[in-house]
Amino acid sequence: MSPSISTLGERELIARLQQRVSPPPAHVRIGIGDDAAVIAPARNMDDVVTTDSLVEGVHFRRDWSTAEAIGHKALAVNLSDLAAMGATPRASLLSLALPADFPLADFDALLDGYLALSAASGAVLVGGNLTRSPGPLIVDVTALGSVGHRHVLTRTGARKGDELYVTGTIGAAAAGLAMLQAGRDRERADDAARSCLERYERPEPRLRCGRIVGRTRAASAAIDLSDGFSDAAWRLAEGGNVGLVVDAAALPVAAGARAWAREASQDAVDFAMGGGEDYEIAFAVPARRRSRFRAAVRRCSGLTVTRVGVFGGAAGVWLERDGAKAPLPRAGFAHF
């Protein structure tokens, strides 16, 4: 049994954290240890900033995910927001509310998960905050990045005639969560199921893709799928004040999500579109930019994109299936 964090004081925990952090790059003028961090802005770029929390019992359970995975995911969900803006990560802040019984080994592992992704992405840890929690473990992250004025991707640019693309596959994270909820034995899971568990626990933000699509101005709008595909589709349509028709047959539902839905006697498309936490990106792409967009994506080693719909037509979002169109339910991941 590892000792708990309450055997150490705040200063000792911060010292433990600082030992794990690499020396900061030049743009971080003042990092961890002062009243605030000081960062030189990227030349001729705008700052991009976002924050998102993971709350124990709401977004994760400690008996389902390792502390390392929780640390990774807390940063990943923020980097996914930067990716969807076309931004490049430059810094991050980590704010932890820790239950008194939180094991010190888990504190270290959480930092390891966070710092590995921080190092790989450029989101250098420059500050944060440690406090006690009388309840759940809460991991609150702020990520900062930069983007050129003309390269920023927003939710509001979709126009009539633009095509809707989505990266990777959808439904995998929701299937992974459902498997955990059903108590599925991880050791006996097949590859497709295991990849769903992995997607739920360790999402990979589509940073390179967002950045290249932004820089090449290949898309008119973008959003990440944090709250699920349906929610993202609705937001892009509303943001552009335009209708949207989604082709059910085209949706890249993950193999593990299809298998899970079959087992649970659910419709695979409905299941995949309604589930949150995919952390893929949906792009609106003007038809005349299609080849530019495809070329941009080819530079994102191994990442697939799929055309799944077209903007225009009647207001709202419609699902076309077997020749019939029906309104797409808006349901996204509900937080309250």
Add this chain to the structure above:
Amino acid sequence: MSPSISTLGERELIARLQQRVSPPPAHVRIGIGDDAAVIAPARNMDDVVTTDSLVEGVHFRRDWSTAEAIGHKALAVNLSDLAAMGATPRASLLSLALPADFPLADFDALLDGYLALSAASGAVLVGGNLTRSPGPLIVDVTALGSVGHRHVLTRTGARKGDELYVTGTIGAAAAGLAMLQAGRDRERADDAARSCLERYERPEPRLRCGRIVGRTRAASAAIDLSDGFSDAAWRLAEGGNVGLVVDAAALPVAAGARAWAREASQDAVDFAMGGGEDYEIAFAVPARRRSRFRAAVRRCSGLTVTRVGVFGGAAGVWLERDGAKAPLPRAGFAHF
């Protein structure tokens, strides 16, 4: 009885928040409502960023503080960090973890407290996050500001011969908290006691003072007193790798803190120096800059500063009292 937030969905709560927010100034290129916010950096300035949380049951109690005061304080403690760097606030992010039974009227009041200070300080709300909490209310804030390269105040600049100054008075917030813990009747409190309660609940970040002292380069180092005077004194001494002698008789202990300490049969100086949450600023000032520093402070309408010590001498921090010197206990506000 006000209905609780759980009668609304996340989207409705965000809409409610957006109704309360003023249109953003020009430097906020993209505010609330996209994947992330986009902010134009201030010309020829560095970015300054900090984060701090208030956790119910650790930093506040809902039966002691109004929701309006909690919203104010959550932003104020972050702005105090910017002030101690000499920075000017430009933006902020608000991340709320809300218990299901949190009254909607309190949600509104918390936002009102936050947004009033946000408007007064320039820390425009540009984004954030709402999530459910299975435990305490948690208010996590990130504040962003700007500072000129040569105007930044750090904790590490104090040198032998520099003088230690502190703004305002100390001990008031600790006395206010002690009164609440003792169940003191607010209605029957005298002016000095009431001002302690006010300081505990609604600290005023010393933004103007930090900015002017930074811009005029009147100080060699600065820190805010979030964790108490003793902690700040130790950090400035260690940051400058220099000793420090504090003059007990000079310490500007708040009248209400003196009265409280007398009543509780405690030493007023010990009480005031050990208590956290003053959110005043301690400055190290080279002797040759003394008049420049005093002139800078005169521009901060009504704010007093007091010289309370001198850097130099034996390593460590020493309290000089009635002609004798003793080591100053380091005790600051403990979070774990």
